[in-house]
Amino acid sequence: MEKCKPDAVSDHFTQGDLKHIFQLLEEKIIAFVKNELKRFKKIVSPDYRENFNDKEQDESDAREGALKMALHFLRNMKQKHIADKLQEKEKLDVFDLKKYIRSDECLLRLQPVVEESQKALLNNCSIGEEGFRALASALRSNPSHMRELQLSENKAGDSGVKHLSSLLEDPNCKLEKLHLSYCSIGEEGFRALASALRSNPSHMRELRLSYDKAGDSGVKHLSSLLEDPNCKLRTLHLVCCNITDEGFRALASALRSNPSALRKLWLNGNQLGPSAQQLFSELKKHPNCKHLQIYGL
Template sequence: MRELQLSGNKAGDSGVKHLSSLLEDPNCKLEKLNLQNCSIGEEGFRALASALRSNPSHMRELQLGGNIAGDSGVKHLSSLLEDPNCKLEKLHLYYCSIGEEGFRALASALRSNPSHMRELQLSGNKAGDSGVKHLSSVLEDPNCKLEKLHLDNCSIGEEGFRALASALRSNPSHMRELQLWGNKAGDSGVKHLSSLLEDPNCKLETLNLIYCSITDEGFRALASALRSNPSALRELYLNGNQLGPSAQQLLSKLEKHPNSKHLQIHGSNESILL
């Protein structure tokens, strides 16, 4: 057995405890486990983390989104992530009721063992600016090779965007996909992000800024950055922001730029007011 998909069942903590007895068996070589939306709480996360610490070297993908982890559950999981024998590459924890303390624990664990994780999905949690600052301390580590980061609907404001952009400028060559829709970036937050995009070492291919309270001022900063370094980005999502005629014109010109022939801007021909 290499892959087990059990999402959408009523496992609960008791069910996960039974499954954990399998995971801790040294003969178990499971690589992918999907337990999304399985009504798992703190005790289930504790059992799962404990079992995987006993046998940490095979699991590569752990999908746990839609469960009630909370900060306590994530702290148990963090004890697995900091194990040098843990080779986890993909971790999905979206909508798991995680707050700042959970983000702090997660960041601390990943700083201890940063080189394996490639995809981190944390959308729908209460990160706030403080939580993102903790996570940024991982992103700026040169040993961090994260390629996909999802932080949609995480209550992130200007300070969070500043921290995120600063961290990625320190280590810009690995990130390929950044999902940030539904946060309160505003024009100031997007200006910080634009300083990352204009870095020639930035290899970001997909950037999602849907419903991020951006107006023409932010769009001008974004367009200016992309004119400076247009070759990497492939997908830019801007729907649901306050896109005025001048910004539309700028982005339209950017799409037609000879170095931007692969760039697709979604939402550049519409104005959807928040």
């Protein structure tokens, strides 16, 4: 009996089948992309807004997200002029994660949307170290755009703040307001934050760190920032940060050495002893510190 030989026709059919399968896949993928682009175009269209009322917030949020994704792609395609005109027309400056799902995973998915915002409302959004890492990475791609980050009541810890500090030390970072209250930040986090801001001290105007674990050591790190003549910080919140007279002495000394910057200082809920109260009373009488308002003395 003659031994069977490899069937060339069978090989031919196999290659043909593969070609046919990939052709079908290509057609399906192209059809899917076209349909998605039509839907995207509909959402981004100015007329889309008129098709829903105030109660239909989901549609409004979807449109905002889609527009910001469009901005992201336009900038990546070097169409900055068109992106800027679209952003100016639509006023797409604020990103609020609470409109979506409050999680690290959602923040990761919406990185392009965050990049196109000037103000990010991320308070109480269950953001942990992974989310802070992703946020810092996203903002480093366009560090001069973001102006305000509200991140209070999240699970940052020292690790999360260290990731954020890598953004803050970038000379191109123009962030002006940073809220990190109730974020479980300890001495290591305060050290990283102060170090980053000393590297780039001329933009930050408002820093909220209330109910964190600063202690005297953390406040000493911040004081090294405040005594920098290039520091332009105007508002500092340190409510209930477990600060004692040792930390207050460092803070008062820093403010005396650079009295022209800070305007408002919140110290409520700390262990302010008689000697520290005396220090701040004398500080307020300093001719260059008359503008400084201290709350909680």
